[in-house]
Amino acid sequence: MxxxxxxxxxxxxxxxxxxxxxxxxxxxxxxxxxxxxxxxxxxxxxxxxxxxxxxxxxxxxxxxxxxxxxxxxxxxxxxxxxxxxxxxxxxxxxxxxxxxxxxxxxxxxxxxxxxxxxxxxxxxxxxxxxxxxxxxxxxxxxxxxxxxxxxxxxxxxxxxxxxxxxxxxxxxxxxxxxxxxxxxxSGLPNRMKARVRQLFAEGKAGRDELLQAESESYHxxxxxxxxxxxxxxxxxxxxxxxxxxxxxxxxxxxxxxxxxxxxxxxxxxxxxxxxxxxxxxxxxxxxxxxxxxxxxxxxxxxxxxxxxxxxxxxxxxxxxxxxxxxxxxxxxxxxxxxxxxxxxxxxxxxxxxxxxxxxxxxxxxxxxxxxxxxxxxxxxxxxxxxxxxxxxxxxxxxxAPDRTGDAEVLRPLADPFDRESGLRVMVGNLGRAVIKTSAVKPEHRVVEAPAKVFYSQQALLEAFQAGELEQDFVAVLPCQGPRACGMPELHKLTPALGVLQDRGFKVALVTDGRMSGASGKVPAAIHVTPEAVVGGELARVRDGDLIRLDSIEGRLEALVEAREWTQRRHVLPQDPDGGAMRGTGRELFDTFRNNTSGAEEGAMSILTGLDNRAEPDADLAIEREATREKDTQL
Structure with a gap:
């Protein structure tokens, strides 16, 4: 052993x-x-x-x-x-x-x-x-x-x-x-599928071609x-x-x-x-x-x-x-x-x-x-x-075999793809988040660019289709957390953001929502906690704020003067339904949304022997305070 x-x-x-x-x-x-x-x-x-x-x-x-x-x-x-x-x-x-x-x-x-x-x-x-x-x-x-x-x-x-x-x-x-x-x-190679998705997002491939590619992949x-x-x-x-x-x-x-x-x-x-x-x-x-x-x-x-x-x-x-x-x-x-x-x-x-x-x-x-x-x-x-x-x-x-059968897929510990793993935790004045870096090229792991704030995936995609995103920017999507709308995955944004990155722009995503397990080449700081609707700092971000996403150092910052930042009010979108999600059965889950814990506590809407809706236990609270002190010193 x-x-x-x-x-x-x-x-x-x-x-x-x-x-x-x-x-x-x-x-x-x-x-x-x-x-x-x-x-x-x-x-x-x-x-x-x-x-x-x-x-x-x-x-x-x-x-x-x-x-x-x-x-x-x-x-x-x-x-x-x-x-x-x-x-x-x-x-x-x-x-x-x-x-x-x-x-x-x-x-x-x-x-x-x-x-x-x-x-x-x-x-x-x-x-x-x-x-x-x-x-x-x-x-x-x-x-x-x-x-x-x-x-x-x-x-x-x-x-x-x-x-x-x-x-x-x-x-x-x-x-x-x-x-x-x-x-x-195995079906259609994944990279070919992703390429057709990006061509469709750019309007260079039709729905029939996209559906054919998807069908050959999921077959x-x-x-x-x-x-x-x-x-x-x-x-x-x-x-x-x-x-x-x-x-x-x-x-x-x-x-x-x-x-x-x-x-x-x-x-x-x-x-x-x-x-x-x-x-x-x-x-x-x-x-x-x-x-x-x-x-x-x-x-x-x-x-x-x-x-x-x-x-x-x-x-x-x-x-x-x-x-x-x-x-x-x-x-x-x-x-x-x-x-x-x-x-x-x-x-x-x-x-x-x-x-x-x-x-x-x-x-x-x-x-x-x-x-x-x-x-x-x-x-x-x-x-x-x-x-x-x-x-x-x-x-x-x-x-198991003594040697890997394909060093492009699986490697021994003596020759890893990277000395550190493909997941990181990020901290800063925007909160705590996680990022998957294993698919992000080194040159994209640090992005510093102005914020563009959207309150839905559709709003971002409409801006993309209108040609309004041809620049360096950090897409900030607050109000996507579990209490806001059930914390949906935002994977639909990947093709559009990937197109912009391929065109040479520095782009990134920051959200209190989730990305798919297939999140890939675009840097995305996700699960930002606390989420915006319960006082999280993403609700302070305004269009044009300089955002720094540094997955190497694990920093997630709005580069705004500290006094101005703390004096800003939290802005949330107006909800005509008064906070209730309607249609597709979502109204049946209001109790879940209203009682769920934060992302770092498992986003749980049920009890499992612990009161998940309460503050973290005393030991965990002490650890979190120590982390905040270290963060302040940095």
């Missing part, structure tokens, strides 16, 4: 200390729940009869006897979304494998799965972030019947996996394995192949010990994919309190697992959305993390992957080059991951340095 990197150890110890009270309370809760296992024994006869009334007779007999573990299947299946369409075949595979292992399985419930790719730039995107919390609650409903000894969570994309995980962690006494679908085969069942939030989810599930080793990026509809799905059912049956290796999810997800997730995100140049989701997931397990933890680790974790938008390859190329097994081994051997963690594989994180394969139809694992 490699010696731990000192910064990794320090950050982990800091999180443990910060989380002492909340984590202790969480563990006490799951221990009390575990003492009641198997919970079906406490059900009255009428309750139990309802629970197995529709089961086939062999399963009904075993459910009556209480001898076999019963596995809940919680799935995000729908057949509109390519990533989740393959999940429709999984219940039959799981039920058959469970019976072979001496267990039963029931489809406990479905959770909603919306696609940010479909809703980009549409009103539905304003429900996207809150769908994570709906999924968490839906997972809780599925598991609330006291019928189950373990669960398999089936999901892939942006909010779905974090939502499933948050919900599952509130049943922390249950063993849980996450079961992915895998990426679709079949499976996850989108770029390295956005969906595929970042899958990488994190492996490094946090919730997948079977090497299962993240196996294509759907293949014998290996089906074998891994069946093995997940057999494995989770053995992890129950009725088996010999009881492994509840509340013990798998501890402070070390969360740190491993952060390291994986940084080393891969992963989605900025996880600077929100990982915070929320951690809180569901009684663990308090913040962006300072990300920032400190970012300084010692190198960038080992280049997958679009950080490069030209897709996740299939990454998988073929050595994939998760190679990446995990490199980080472990450098002391940049905690090896002595609890995982569903039962052997610590070293088990994840192996990749699955079929040996005459039998599922086996073998060691």
């Amino acid at each position: 490699a010696q731990l990197n000192q910064v990794l150890q320090n950050v982990t110890e800091r999180i443990v200390q910060r989380s002492t009270h909340t984590r202790t309370r969480y563990l006490r809760d799951i221990e009390e729940a575990a003492a009641r296992e198997p919970v079906r024994k406490a059900l009255a006869c009428a309750n139990l009869a309802h629970g197995f009334a529709a089961a086939p007779q062999p399963d009904k007999d075993e459910l009556k006897s209480l001898r076999w573990p019963n596995i809940a299947i919680v799935s995000a299946y729908n057949d509109m979304l390519s990533a989740h369409q393959p999940l429709g075949d999984y219940p039959a595979i799981i039920k058959a494998a469970a019976r072979e292992a001496g267990a039963t399985a029931q489809f406990a419930g479905g959770v909603p799965a919306m696609c940010d790719g479909v809703t980009q730039g549409r009103a539905g995107m304003e429900l996207s972030l809150f769908s994570r919390d709906v999924i968490a609650m839906s997972t809780a409903i599925a598991l609330s019947h006291d019928m189950f000894d373990a669960a398999l969570c089936l999901g892939v994309c942006d909010k779905i996996v974090p939502g499933l995980l948050i919900g599952a962690l509130r049943f922390g006494h249950l063993p849980v394995v996450f079961v992915p679908a895998g990426p679709m085969p 079949g069942p499976g996850t989108c192949t770029f390295y956005g939030t969906a595929n970042s989810n899958q990488l994190l599930m492996e490094l946090m010990g919730l997948h079977l080793p090497g299962s993240a990026f196996v294509n759907p509809g293949t014998p290996l994919r089906d074998a891994l799905t069946a093995e997940a059912a057999r494995r989770v049956a053995g992890l129950t309190s009725l088996g010999g290796s009881y492994t509840p999810i509340g013990h798998v997800i501890d402070e070390r697992a969360i740190v491993n997730g952060i390291v994986g995100l940084l080393a891969s140049g992963g989605s900025t959305n996880h600077t929100i989701h990982l915070v929320a997931v951690a809180r569901a397990a009684g663990i308090l993390i913040n962006w300072d933890d990300f920032e400190d680790l970012a300084g010692v974790v190198p960038l080992l992957m280049r997958v679009y938008p950080n490069g030209s390859a897709d996740v299939n190329h990454f998988h073929a080059a050595g994939g998760m097994a190679f990446l995990t081994r490199e980080l472990l051997d450098a002391g940049l991951l905690h090896e002595d963690v609890v995982t569903v594989a039962g052997q610590g994180l070293r088990a994840y340095t192996q990749e699955p394969w079929l040996d005459e139809g039998r599922l086996r694992w073998r060691q």
Whole structure:
């Protein structure tokens, strides 16, 4: 076992200390729940009869006897979304494998799965972030019947996996394995797709040409192949010990994919309190697992959305993390992957080059991951340095290749793409923000230019189409945060801003909204907190203010004289509906918007054992004050 990197150890110890009270309370809760296992024994006869009334007779007999573990299947299946369409075949595979292992399985419930790719730039995107919390609650409903000894969570994309995980962690006494679908085969190269998007934005390509390019890129069942939030989810599930080793990026509809799905059912049956290796999810997800997730995100140049989701997931397990933890680790974790938008390859190329097994081994051997963690594989994180394969139809694992198969996609720690990771935290008089730099060329990582303030994506795009943005500028979009409108992704702006950057202008984006996990070459300081509608400093920015975005030094400043800045009033757009979002079901989510926490607290509209709407706990407040003092000195 490699010696731990000192910064990794320090950050982990800091999180443990910060989380002492909340984590202790969480563990006490799951221990009390575990003492009641198997919970079906406490059900009255009428309750139990309802629970197995529709089961086939062999399963009904075993459910009556209480001898076999019963596995809940919680799935995000729908057949509109390519990533989740393959999940429709999984219940039959799981039920058959469970019976072979001496267990039963029931489809406990479905959770909603919306696609940010479909809703980009549409009103539905304003429900996207809150769908994570709906999924968490839906997972809780599925598991609330006291019928189950373990669960398999089936999901892939942006909010779905974090939502499933948050919900599952509130049943922390249950063993849980996450079961992915895998990426679709490679289609139109991502850079060609991005080029057609920019040509369309410039009016040099028609809608038919754009639709053809998009259709050739997103062309079949499976996850989108770029390295956005969906595929970042899958990488994190492996490094946090919730997948079977090497299962993240196996294509759907293949014998290996089906074998891994069946093995997940057999494995989770053995992890129950009725088996010999009881492994509840509340013990798998501890402070070390969360740190491993952060390291994986940084080393891969992963989605900025996880600077929100990982915070929320951690809180569901009684663990308090913040962006300072990300920032400190970012300084010692190198960038080992280049997958679009950080490069030209897709996740299939990454998988073929050595994939998760190679990446995990490199980080472990450098002391940049905690090896002595609890995982569903039962052997610590070293088990994840192996990749699955079929040996005459039998599922086996073998060691990762000694060398990368493609140094343009995946590199060893001795020869990284960058000595520091692809995510940074930014601070200054505009607030705190995050930025993804792994896809931003060095010459674009510092931008100092006049502000142009817009209160919607459409307003910026109209200015672009009118030729009003042919200059250096920083686009400032306040009032895009969770309390304002649900914190939509602003990825629709990427083609227009990319065109302007390619024309030689210095451009950047600053917003309290989100960008896609596919945010790329244009520097974007996002998740600015506090957000404008709750007194955040973006509401002080005026057209023409000089803005400095320095992702190298981590500074985000309005270069306005301090006295003038503090005397300015906050300006927010007039809302004719009095703050209510109307249409596309948005009015149903007013309670979510009114009660959500800030981005650095996970943008949570539900409680997970901690009052997410309150101020951060005392220890965190002390840390934040120390950061402010350091910021003032700088």
